[in-house]
Structure formats: C-alpha cells, structure tokens
Amino acid sequence: MMSWFSGSPTVMTGPQVAARWKVSRSFPRFAIDVALSISGTRRTTPLGGRAADIGLGGICGMLPEPLSVGERLNLEFTLPRERSAIRVLAKVRYSLGERHGFQFLNLDPAQRERIRRACEKLTIV
Template identity: 40%
Template sequence: MTAPAPKRSSRSRRRFPRYQLDIRIVVHVFRAGVNSTVWGRSTVIGQEGIGGTLTGDLEVGEVVGLEFTLPLSRQPTKLRAIVRYKIVFQYGLEFLAMDAMQREAIRRACGILPLSS
C-alpha cells in the first residue's frame, strides 16, 4: 500500500511568484444596474493578479474593474479582474484580458519589488 502524496501548499502551486506591494486600489462593481466603487490597499501582486484589503463586499466569481498606479508607471493601470477568493475583507483578484502594455508594466513593477513571504 502506498502512502498518499504530500499535499502542496497553494504557494507552491502558483504559476507566478507574489511580490509585496502596498498601493491604493479602486474596484468598480456593476450590480443590478448600479455602478459602485470600493476602495482598498494592495498587499501582493503577481504577473496574473493582485491581492488586497477592500472596504466593501465582493463575491467570489464576480468580474470587476480595477484601477491602480504601479511603481515605475505614471498612468494608472485599468483592467478587468475576477474575484478568486475572499477571506473577510481580504481578496484575491485574477487579471483578465491584459494588453501587452499592461502586462509589461506589471512585469517591470514585479522586477523591482521584494518577494512576498
């Protein structure tokens, strides 16, 4: 009888590393015909998503608009994301449909940020 394979942590399953980032983020939500805005602060960023603490309530699976200004960027990055996890006011958001300029700005920012522990 073989022993079950050891479980890998979510950190070891990630496709890209996470980097520490503390910036203001704005989340635009459209529900039931009404636009609303939620504010927050990021805690980590990776090439495919961002995590942070938000002041409002989002639902897992909800698609939102994001706006934030990255280090080394003068203009805010605006893109769509899907809510992947929620733990009280902590959220993980996966970026959707980034263009080449957005992807490069995020890659450059990640290149100068410390790794998240």
C-alpha cells in the same frame, strides 16, 4: 502560516508553505502597497482599498466590503514610480474578510510588461 483550504486550520511551516504555494500559484507574488479601486455592474460608486501583493496573474487587495467569489470587476491601480493607472477586468478568486484575491482577465501586452518591470523592483512574498 495557517492553511484554511482543507476545511480545518492547520499550521504549515517552512518547506510545507513553499510547496503549497508552488502548487497553487501560477506566478510569484510581490509585496506592494498602492491604492486600488474597484467598480462593477452591481456597484454604483467605486470602492477603494489598498493592494497587498501583485503578480503577473493577479493582485491581492484589502477592501472594506465583502465580494462574491466569481464576480467580475474593473480594477484600477497605479504601480510604484508610474503616473498612469492600469485598468483591467478581473475575477474575484477568493474573499477572506477584508482580503480579496483578483485574477487579471484581460491584461494587454503593454500592461503585462509594466507589471513585470515593477515586480523586478519589489520584494517577493
């Protein structure tokens, strides 16, 4: 794994990677591949992409356009084996090329429980 957080790339392996994620993540992440749509005040049309991983605190999405860190957006996605979408306000935490990290800002208890149940069936990353 390459670390880009220190200003210059360094290779991190095994225990170093695990230690890094323990420090920087509040919730574990789980691999997911579902459609992800974002909209916001600066967007006239929704932007579509794919989610790459999810946790109780946020989601990582692959989207074809750059986003501004700190920007607040509306996310919409449907969890595997579910029919109704989750719609949630989120903040862009990082933007690296097409990969973007979003922090959930207003998950209600029912949405949080749906994500928790879905994560139980997904592979941790």
